[in-house]
Amino acid sequence: MLVGAALALQVAAVWGAAPRTSGAGNALADLHTALGVTCASCHGTAKVAAVDDSERSINVTCVGCHGNLDAMAAQARAGSHVNPHKSHLGDINCTVCHMGHVQSKAYCTNCHAFAMKIPAGDPVPQKPAPKAAKKAAVKQRVERADVVVIGAGAAGMTAAITAHDAGARVILIEKQPITGGNSMLAAGGMNAAGTRFQKAKGIADSVELMYQDTMKGGGNIGDPALVRVLAKESAGSVDWLTSLGADISDVGRMGGASVNRTHRPKGGAAVGAHIAGVLKKNAVQRRIDIRLNSKVVKLIEDNKGRITGVQVEGKHSGLYTIKAKAVVLTAGGFSANADKVAFYRPEYKGMTTSNQPGATGDGMDLGAKAGGELKDMKEIQIHPTVAAGSRILITEAVRGNGAILVNHEGKRFVNELTTRDKASAAILAQTGKSAYLVFDEGIRKSLKQIDGYFHLELVKEGATIQELAAAINVPATVLEATVASYNAAFDGKSDPDFKRPDIPRPIRTARYYAIEVKPGVHYTMGGLKINADGQVLAASGTPMAGLFAAGEVTGGVHGNNRLGGNSISETITFGRIAGASAAKLVKGGAKK
Structure with a gap:
C-alpha cells in the first residue's frame, strides 16, 4: 500500500503537476494522507515525534520515497524553463521548500520572480492552538564544544x-x-596576488600592488594592517582552496584592479x-x-x-x-x-x-x-549592475571580459572597469537611472556564467547592432557609432574617451546582446x-x-x-x- 501511495505521490509532486487533494486540508501532510501515507511513515512510531532542527531524518524519508534531487530533476516536465531541483543552491534538503504542516514555498522565489507551482503551495488554514496543559519546568539542555x-x-x-x-x-x-x-x-571571482595560476599565464602581480589597489579602491580609509593581511595571504588561500578540490585556475580582471588577479x-x-x-x-x-x-x-x-x-x-x-x-x-x-x-x-x-x-x-x-x-x-555598497526589475546580480566579470555600458541614448558614459561606487553613480545619473550592458557572441562564449542570464530571460538580442538597438529601444545609428568607437579603441589599445585600462575583446561577432541594469544594495563594508x-x-x-x-x-x-x-x-x-x-x-x- 505504502509503495503504491509513494509512487503516486512522487508523480504528483513533480514540479508544475497538479497534485491530488483529499479536501481535508491544504498541507503536504494532507496530500500524503489522501494517498494512504500515515504519520508513522515519516515520523516513526514513537509516542512523541521528534524532528531535529536540520530535519535530516524527515529528508531521509523524503529521498527514500521520491529519490534525491537528481532523480527529481530528471522528472521535470518537458519544456519546463526552470528546474527547481537542479540549481546553484546545490544539494539542499527537501524541506527547504516542501513543508509538512504549513504552506510550502519555493525557496527560489526569495530572490527570483519565477511563477512556480508547488504541491501544497496554497495557504494552510491554521487551527486554534489548544490550551497548553501546565508542565513542570524543563531544564534547558546544555552541550559542549571547543x-x-x-x-x-x-x-x-x-x-x-x-x-x-x-x-x-x-x-x-x-x-x-x-x-x-x-x-x-x-559571481565574479576571488582576488589574489602572486599565485601559481597568474605565473602560469605570465601575469606580473605583487602583494604590494594588490594592497595599493585595495586601499585606493576603498578611499584609503581601510585598516592598513587588515588590507596587508588580505593581500599577503591571498595566494596561500588560493592554494588552500585548490588543495580542497576547488578549481579557480582561470584568471580575469574586475574593476579597480591594475592587473588580472580575479580567480x-x-x-x-x-x-x-x-x-x-x-x-x-x-x-x-x-x-x-x-x-x-x-x-x-x-x-x-x-x-x-x-x-x-x-x-x-x-x-x-x-x-x-x-x-x-x-x-x-x-x-x-x-x-x-x-x-x-x-x-x-x-x-x-x-x-x-x-x-x-x-x-x-x-x-x-x-x-x-x-x-x-x-x-x-x-x-554600504550599491552594485552597478543588478538586472532591472529583479534581484539578480550581473557579475562584474561580464564587463571585465569586454562588455560596455550604454545609456538609453545609445552612448557609453563611463569607464566600465572603474570602481563600483563610481559606476553606480554614473548609471544613476542617466535617463531612467538605468543602463544596458552590451556584448557579443565572443564575450558570451568567454564567460560561462553568462548563459545563466539567458536561462533567466534577462537578455535582449539581435542579429545585428541595428536589430539590438530596436530590441532595447535606443537610436540605432548612435549605438552603431558607439560600438564602432569601442572597437577602434580595442584596435588601438587605447580608450581616449573613458580611459578604460583593459579592453580584452572587441564587440564584432554576431549575435549581439544587452541586459538592462540598475544599481542595487549589494555589500556592507x-x-x-x-x-x-x-x-x-x-x-x-x-x-x-x-x-x-x-x-x-x-x-x-x-x-x-x-x-x-x-x-x-x-x-x-x-x-x-x-x-x-x-x-x-x-x-x-x-x-x-
Missing part, C-alpha cells in the same frame, strides 16, 4: 574546517535552512556556488556538526567578560546552550535588512538588494551587544572591528576574550568601497585566520 562558528557561508565553513583540522571539536550554526550564505551568490573556475563559471559546494563537501567529509534552522540569540559571557558559549534557538528543539572555549562570528552583512540599510543610509530606502534573505546583520548585533566595537557602518588575528575588539581597543570574527560581519578591510573579487578573498583568508586563532586558544595558545 569552537562554535555562527554562520555557514564561505567564511564560516572555512573557519570550521580550519579549526577542525587543528584538532578542535566544532559546531557550525546556521539560521537559514541551507548553507552557503551570500557566498553562494558570488574563478575554468571557462569563467560563477565562483561562489563552486567554492561553497567544495567547502560543504569538505565539512561533511570531516563530519563537522552543521546545524541548520538554528539561530544564535545570545553570546554567553562569564563574570570576567569572556565569551564562553552561545544560546541557540532551534526550529524544533527550542532554546538550548552550547558552552565553548571560543566563538567565531561569520554571520555576514545586512544588505537584505531594508530597515537597517535605511537607518544608516536613508537615500537607499526602497532600493532592491542582490542579497539572500539571511543577510540581516544578526551577527553584528550579537557582537555589539557583547561589547564589540562597530566601525564603518554607513559604508562596516561591521565588527577585528585585529589581524581575527579577534573582535572592544571599544577600548582590547581583544574580547574568546570571540573571533571573519567575513562581511567585520569592518575595516574594504574602506568605503569593496573591489569586486575581494569578498571571497576576505572570507577565505580571514576565515582561515579566525579558525586557526580559535583552535589555538582551545589548545592553550596565546590568542585569548
Whole structure:
C-alpha cells in the first residue's frame, strides 16, 4: 500500500503537476494522507515525534520515497524553463521548500520572480492552538564544544574546517535552512596576488600592488594592517582552496584592479556556488556538526567578560546552550535588512538588494551587544549592475571580459572597469537611472556564467547592432557609432574617451546582446572591528576574550568601497585566520 501511495505521490509532486487533494486540508501532510501515507511513515512510531532542527531524518524519508534531487530533476516536465531541483543552491534538503504542516514555498522565489507551482503551495488554514496543559519546568539542555562558528557561508565553513583540522571539536550554526550564505551568490571571482595560476599565464602581480589597489579602491580609509593581511595571504588561500578540490585556475580582471588577479573556475563559471559546494563537501567529509534552522540569540559571557558559549534557538528543539572555549562570528552583512540599510543610509530606502534573505546583520548585533566595537557602518555598497526589475546580480566579470555600458541614448558614459561606487553613480545619473550592458557572441562564449542570464530571460538580442538597438529601444545609428568607437579603441589599445585600462575583446561577432541594469544594495563594508588575528575588539581597543570574527560581519578591510573579487578573498583568508586563532586558544595558545 505504502509503495503504491509513494509512487503516486512522487508523480504528483513533480514540479508544475497538479497534485491530488483529499479536501481535508491544504498541507503536504494532507496530500500524503489522501494517498494512504500515515504519520508513522515519516515520523516513526514513537509516542512523541521528534524532528531535529536540520530535519535530516524527515529528508531521509523524503529521498527514500521520491529519490534525491537528481532523480527529481530528471522528472521535470518537458519544456519546463526552470528546474527547481537542479540549481546553484546545490544539494539542499527537501524541506527547504516542501513543508509538512504549513504552506510550502519555493525557496527560489526569495530572490527570483519565477511563477512556480508547488504541491501544497496554497495557504494552510491554521487551527486554534489548544490550551497548553501546565508542565513542570524543563531544564534547558546544555552541550559542549571547543569552537562554535555562527554562520555557514564561505567564511564560516572555512573557519570550521580550519579549526577542525587543528584538532578542535566544532559546531557550525546556521539560521537559514541551507548553507552557503551570500557566498553562494558570488559571481565574479576571488582576488589574489602572486599565485601559481597568474605565473602560469605570465601575469606580473605583487602583494604590494594588490594592497595599493585595495586601499585606493576603498578611499584609503581601510585598516592598513587588515588590507596587508588580505593581500599577503591571498595566494596561500588560493592554494588552500585548490588543495580542497576547488578549481579557480582561470584568471580575469574586475574593476579597480591594475592587473588580472580575479580567480574563478575554468571557462569563467560563477565562483561562489563552486567554492561553497567544495567547502560543504569538505565539512561533511570531516563530519563537522552543521546545524541548520538554528539561530544564535545570545553570546554567553562569564563574570570576567569572556565569551564562553552561545544560546541557540532551534526550529524544533527550542532554546538550548552550547558552552565553548571560543566563538567565531561569520554571520555576514545586512544588505537584505531594508530597515537597517535605511537607518544608516536613508537615500537607499526602497532600493532592491542582490542579497539572500539571511543577510540581516544578526551577527553584528550579537557582537555589539557583547561589547564589540562597530566601525564603518554607513559604508554600504550599491552594485552597478543588478538586472532591472529583479534581484539578480550581473557579475562584474561580464564587463571585465569586454562588455560596455550604454545609456538609453545609445552612448557609453563611463569607464566600465572603474570602481563600483563610481559606476553606480554614473548609471544613476542617466535617463531612467538605468543602463544596458552590451556584448557579443565572443564575450558570451568567454564567460560561462553568462548563459545563466539567458536561462533567466534577462537578455535582449539581435542579429545585428541595428536589430539590438530596436530590441532595447535606443537610436540605432548612435549605438552603431558607439560600438564602432569601442572597437577602434580595442584596435588601438587605447580608450581616449573613458580611459578604460583593459579592453580584452572587441564587440564584432554576431549575435549581439544587452541586459538592462540598475544599481542595487549589494555589500556592507562596516561591521565588527577585528585585529589581524581575527579577534573582535572592544571599544577600548582590547581583544574580547574568546570571540573571533571573519567575513562581511567585520569592518575595516574594504574602506568605503569593496573591489569586486575581494569578498571571497576576505572570507577565505580571514576565515582561515579566525579558525586557526580559535583552535589555538582551545589548545592553550596565546590568542585569548
